[in-house]
Amino acid sequence: MDLIPSFSVDHTKIVPGIYESRVDTLGDALATTFDIRLKTPNQEPAIGPAAMHTMEHVIATYLRNHDQWKDRLIYWGPMGCLTGFYIIVKGRPAASDMYPIMLESFQHMAAYEGEVPGASPENCGNYLMHDLPMAKWEARKYVEYLEGADKDVIFSYPKTERLTLQDDQKFFDS
Ligand SMILES: [Zn+2]
Incomplete structure (x- = not known):
């Protein structure tokens, strides 16, 4: 079995940032996936599921209504x-072209007040699982990180040795 591209990056060397994960071709068009990494993998607490869920709702709504990005967002x-x-x-x-819109999105999240959009039983599969204060806190931390980060580091994944097939298997077995 092949390791999918986003798993084949050495996660022990990743720092938070904005990274191209894969590019897909759909007919004549391209679609690019970026990993928007807020946390250093396995080195600091992950984000709580409720805060994550709130960030998903608030930022999705922001992007879907954004003049420059609503038509580009998949x-x-x-x-x-x-x-x-x-x-x-x-x-x-x-990846560096995504920096302004990501900064803007997380700034929006950090300053967000009011109802979480779509947090109702009609619009969401788990509408009680939201945490706006923690979502704002996590967003603020990421904004501060992005603003201060070394731009030579946060847009490119660390170069690693290509994983061998055996290593891939170990990864899947572990
Ligand atoms: Zn939801």
Whole structure:
């Protein structure tokens, strides 16, 4: 079995940032997936599921209504490991091109007041599982990180040795 690309990056060397994860071709068009990583994997607490869920709702709503991005956005959603998000957009922008909109999105989240959009039994599969204060706190932390981060580091995954098939298998077995 092949390791999917986002697993084949050495997670012990990843720092938070905005990384191209994969590029897919759909007919003549491209779709690019970025990993929006908020946490250093396995080195600090992951995000609580309720805060993650709230960030998913608030930022998805923000992006879906954004003049410049609403037509380019394909998908916004949480990573199962609760350390970040995936965003899929049309075309192939560079990771650094995603920086302004991600900064803006998390600034919006950090300052958000009021009802969480879509947090109702009609619109959500688990509408009681939200945590706006923690979502704001996590967003604020990420904004501060992005603003201060070394731009030579946060847009490119660390180069690692290509994993061998055996290593892949070990990864899956562990
Ligand atoms: Zn929901």
